[in-house]
Amino acid sequence: MSRRPEILFPLFADLKGLDGVGPRSVENFAKMGVEKPGDLLFTLPHNLIDRNPIKTINDAVLPSVVTVEVTVGLHQPNAVKGRPYRVMVEDAGASFQLVFFHARKDWLQKQLPSGQKRIISGKLEVFDGLAQMVHPDYILTVDEADSIPPIEPVYPMSAGITQKLIQKAAKGALARVPDLPEWIEPSVLKKHGWPSWKDAVLAAHAPQSTSDLSREAKARERLAYDEFLAHQTTLAIARANTRRAKGIPTLGTGKLRNKVLASLPYKPTGAQSRSIDEITTDMADNNRMNRLLQGDVGAGKTLVAFMAMLAAVEAGAQGVMMAPTEILARQHLAGLQPLAEEAGVVLEILTGRDKGKERTAKLKALADGNIHILVGTHAVFQKDVEFSGLRIAVIDEQHRFGVRQRMDLGAKGDAVDVLVMTATPIPRSLELSHYGDMDVSVLDEKPPGRKPITTVLVSNSRMDQVVDRLKAAIAEGKQAYWVCPLVEESELVDHAAAEDRFRTLRLALGDENVGLVHGQMPVAQKDAAMAAFIQGETSILVATTVIEVGVDVPNASIMVIEQAEHFGLAQLHQLRGRVGRGTEASTCLLMYASPLGKTAERRLTVMRETEDGFRISEEDLKLRGAGDLLGTAQSGVARFRVGDLEAQTTLMKIAHDDARLLIHEDAKLQSRRGNAVITLLYLLEHEKSIRLLSIG
Known part of the structure; x- marks a missing residue:
């Protein structure tokens, strides 16, 4: 199980064995990500020359x-x-x-x-x-x-690699292509009219016309599907492994949840009720829950998560909710406290700020089971934080936490169920590729009473008019956010810009009316500025993007975003979602510097046209690509050499369904097709998932 099949050895041999490739070329090929003959097979021509x-x-x-x-x-x-x-x-x-x-x-x-x-x-x-x-x-x-050659393929190149050299090396690699067992399900293969793997590789390197270079060409489509299938099989194995990890059934009585629902001034949306049912059904099951709850800004995720934690408390266990920042953790605490009081459960917060006796007392109460629900930041991961019976961990804003941290949190109790919440609606193709190991609940309705937000594009040259408008709004008792530009990826430069804007607005609007929050401030100062704004003591809050996620001030009805063209779509959508939470009609002013580039103009236009987070995320994917959308550094977005995640969503969906069915029917991949899929996993270097098969 743990050894690469011999048939693949020639593709994993030394590059120097190929015609014309010497030590210097090996270094230059490495810059292209080509380190063995197999890599050349997936480095496809991007053009052709008619000779x-x-x-x-x-x-x-x-x-x-x-x-x-x-x-x-x-x-x-x-x-x-x-x-x-x-x-x-x-x-x-x-x-x-x-x-x-x-x-x-x-x-x-x-x-x-x-x-x-x-x-x-x-x-x-x-x-x-x-x-x-x-x-x-x-x-x-x-x-x-x-x-x-009448038609000559043109390959991508890097410094030190000529077309002649890469053509010669590719020819050598193609001579090593073995006949591999078929891993694609026969009906899928037949339906799409795809060639065998070997024929597909040979054809992809010998295009006869420009149509052979397109992703719709049968040979390329098949190779893209192979990548998606290997990736989805890896996720399906990981998912089956999580599910095989036996859970403890959590059967709540409904008593506490009913108390909270009865106290709400509104009825939960259909999407909220459906998601609560999906989550509590998972919790009652013998297998461990691993679920993603995604919903647009203000779709009511926190209530759904709180209901899940109450189900655990009803069953005599505990729940924890993790937030990426202290501001967010404190806000969750403030939002959930009234609901916890209705239900009669003890809710506490644990952050890096807890020190000395106070911290010791909290840890003791937690270990004794006297705290039912804990809200916290990364401080919850510390070794001395022990629960008496943790049954569910809710993680807010998934992309700030890696898979390893999810597992660390799960290890704080026996067979802990995990619920991940994200306020960034994820396009279906990305959801499948990134969260394919998780079940998904979607909140696609806004709670009643959320007012639409009017979005206006304003040139920087009209700054004075914007400030005058704010002056009038303050006189009417309104509150506003003013978000300063992302100057560069540096909090230092960002906060300098925020401090400058803070000074100019205080001059124009009065010292007592304007507060400031940025990432470089001491925590106590930041919290004090937030608290003053939440309580209405200041009318304008000048901020960097630290307020992007989760801050909830119902009276704030104006959002000014300076140099909006420098922000991504998802970020603009998150920022705009900070207003429109109260009874007032709300406005978002996107200020920009002329002239606007094409992409920036498209982004701002999309913002003006729609408030639908799912549509915005699809547009964002088109404009930025998958790696940027989830922040490649932390996201682990799969990198495909032939497949195109944005353009081939349908193929990804077929691969997703096929992989889940395959692992369901043949968990250890021991059938004839299962063995062929193992060859595919080795070919595309998904060894880790093969190790999971032997563990499972």
Whole structure:
């Protein structure tokens, strides 16, 4: 189980075994991510050159690559150093020049003897009214004409790698392609009309027309599907492993939840009720829960998560809710406290700020089971934090926590159920590729009473009018956020900009009206500024993006985002979601500097047109790509060499369903097809999941 199949050995051998590849080339190939012959198989041509011969260059549209039979004329060496050597040639209807720099005269006279016929192939251009070809790619005798490929693939390159070298190396790698057992389900293979793996690889490296280069070409589509299938099988194995990890059934009585529901001034949305049912059903099951709860800004995720934790408390256990920042953790505490009082449960907070006796007392109460629900930051991970019976861990804002931290938190109790909440609606294709090991609940309805937000684009040149408008709003008792630009990826520069804006607004609006929050402030100062704004003591809060997630001030009805063109769509959507939480009609002003680039203009237009987070996330994916959307550094977004996550969502969905079915029916991959899939996993270097198979 743990050894790579022998049939794949040639693809994992040393690159130096390929024709023309020496130690220097090995270094240069490594810069392209090519370290073994198998990597070359997935480095596909992105263009092609048509080298079919023509009679005369009069038939060509220049500049272009031409292949033509010529009679060699006069040689024109140049005595001046650095000047080119020229050779006149003539085809069936026109004459042109061949141009050589730093060329040896004796070599050229041997290659191109005057009066002889030669086949020439290369890029022909017009320069100063003369047609010329600089350094032809091929100079051959008429007898050798057949050795020029009629269609030549063009590969991506990096410094030190020429087309000739990569073509030669790819040819060597293709000679090693083995016949592998078929891992695609026969009905899927037949439906799409895909070739076998070997035929697909050979065809993808030998395009005959530009349509063969498109992702819809059968050979490329099949190779993309192979990548998606390997990736989804890995996730399905991880998911089955989590599920095999036996859980403890958590059966709540409903008593505490009913108390909270009865106290609410509104009825939960259909999506909230459905999600609560999905989560509590998972908790009551024998297997461990691993679920993602995704919902748009203000869709009511916190209530759903609180209901899940109450189900654990009803069953005599505890719940924990983790937030990425102290501001957020304190806000969850403030939001949940009234609900906890209704239910009669003890809710506490634990952050890095807890020290000394107070911390010791909290830890004792937690270990004795006297705290039912804990809200916290990373401080919850510390070794001395012990629960008496932790049954559910809720993690807010998934992309701030890695999979390892999810597992660390799960280890704080026996078979802890995990619920991850994200306020960034995730496009379906990304959800499958990134969270494929999790079950998903979606909140796609807004709770009643949420007012639409009017979004307006305002040029920076109208700054004075914006400040005047704020002055009038303050006089009416309204509150506003003013978000300062992302100057660069540096909190230091960001906070300098925020402090400048803070000073100018205090001058215009009065010292007592304006507060400031940024990441470099001491925690106590930051909390004091937040508290003053929440309690209405200040009317304007100047901030960097620290307020992006979760801050809830119902009276704040204006959001100004300065230099909005520098923000991503998801971020703009999150920031805008900070207003529109009360009874007032709300406005979001997106301030920008002219002229706007195309992408920035598209982003701001999408923001003006829609408040639908799912549509916004799809647009964001189109504009930014998958890695950026989840922040590649932490996201572990799969990198595909042939597949295109954004454009091939349907293929990903088929792979997702097929992989889940396969692992359900053949958990250890012991069938004939299962063994073939193991070969695929080794081929695409998913060894880790194969180790999980042997553990499971």
